Amino acid sequence: MLKESAKFVTLEGMEGAGKSTNLAYICEFFDKQKIKYRVTREPGGTEVAEKIRDVLLCHHDEPLHPMCELLLIFAARAQHIEQVIKPALANGEWVLSDRFTDATYAYQGEGRQLGGDKVELLEHFVQGDLKPDLTIILDVPVELSAERVRGRGELDRFEVEQGAFFQRVRDAYHQRAASDADRYRLIDASQTLPEVQADLQAVLDNVKLFQD
Numbered sequence: 690m691l692k693e694s695a696k697f698v699t700l701e702g703m704e705g706a707g708k709s710t711n712l713a714y715i716c717e718f719f720d721k722q723k724i725k726y727r728v729t730r731e732p733g734g735t736e737v738a739e740k741i742r743d744v745l746l747c748h749h750d751e752p753l754h755p756m757c758e759l760l761l762i763f764a765a766r767a768q769h770i771e772q773v774i775k776p777a778l779a780n781g782e783w784v785l786s787d788r789f790t791d792a793t794y795a796y797q798g799e800g801r802q803l804g805g806d807k808v809e810l811l812e813h814f815v816q817g818d819l820k821p822d823l824t825i826i827l828d829v830p831v832e833l834s835a836e837r838v839r840g841r842g843e844l845d846r847f848e849v850e851q852g853a854f855f856q857r858v859r860d861a862y863h864q865r866a867a868s869d870a871d872r873y874r875l876i877d878a879s880q881t882l883p884e885v886q887a888d889l890q891a892v893l894d895n896v897k898l899f900q901d
């Protein structure tokens with residue numbers, strides 16, 4: 690891969706949509722393509738950002754104000770961008786991130802009902818021009834997401850939210866996917882894993898990024 694061709698790819702979707710499972714599939718594809726890449730995640734991706742992730746996901750005695758949550762997410766993102774994403778891209782490595790700012794639009798903008806305008810303001814402030822080149826959204830209905838998460842034991846601070854919260858999150862992902870057909874690909878992740886991966890393979894085979 691040429692240095693200047695490094696791209697930023699993100700994987701999005703609700704809890705239990707299969708992001709971690711399918712991340713491994715995309716890595717195999719990158720390996721076959723001999724693409725040099727770096728896998729990372731949000732919130733997190735650096736030592737400091739992972740500490741912020743713990744604050745975001747853990748339960749606390751005092752409620753975390755939604756604005757505090759939003760600012761912590763962007764604080765972690767600033768660290769992640771400067772420590773990991775920009776250096777990797779500058780070094781010719783593709784970046785594959787499990788979640789990025791589309792999650793903030795979905796969870797904080799719509800789930801928490803803070804509004805997309807606040808997210809957009811911080812997006813410009815923290816990211817400048819940096820945006821993913823490709824975002825794959827794994828789409829599952831709210832009930833299936835909850836079912837896949839239920840089997841895992843203790844629920845984190847987001848997983849305890851009610852169905853209406855996650856319906857807003859899902860709707861927001863749909864709206865974002867519809868807003869830019871070049872950047873987003875929506876995959877029905879309620880199918881069996883082989884079916885999801887066949888759709889994923891079709892995306893990887895057809896997206897222009899991988900033909901350059």
Ligand code: T5A
Binds near residue numbers: 794
């Ligand atoms: N958050 C994050 C915000 O609120 N704002 C933000 O800006 C950001 C960046 C982080 C939390 O932070 C919030 C959103 C989240 O609540 P996370 O670490 O990304 O969370 O974790 P989750 O989304 O909770 O990750 P999950 O592990 O729940 O989901 P995955 O990775 O999508 O699912 P995966 O691959 O672990 O699969 C879950 C289970 O389903 C099975 C798997 O085998 C596994 O058991 N499965 C399938 N089963 C049948 N058929 C399929 N097609 C299947 N695909 C997967």
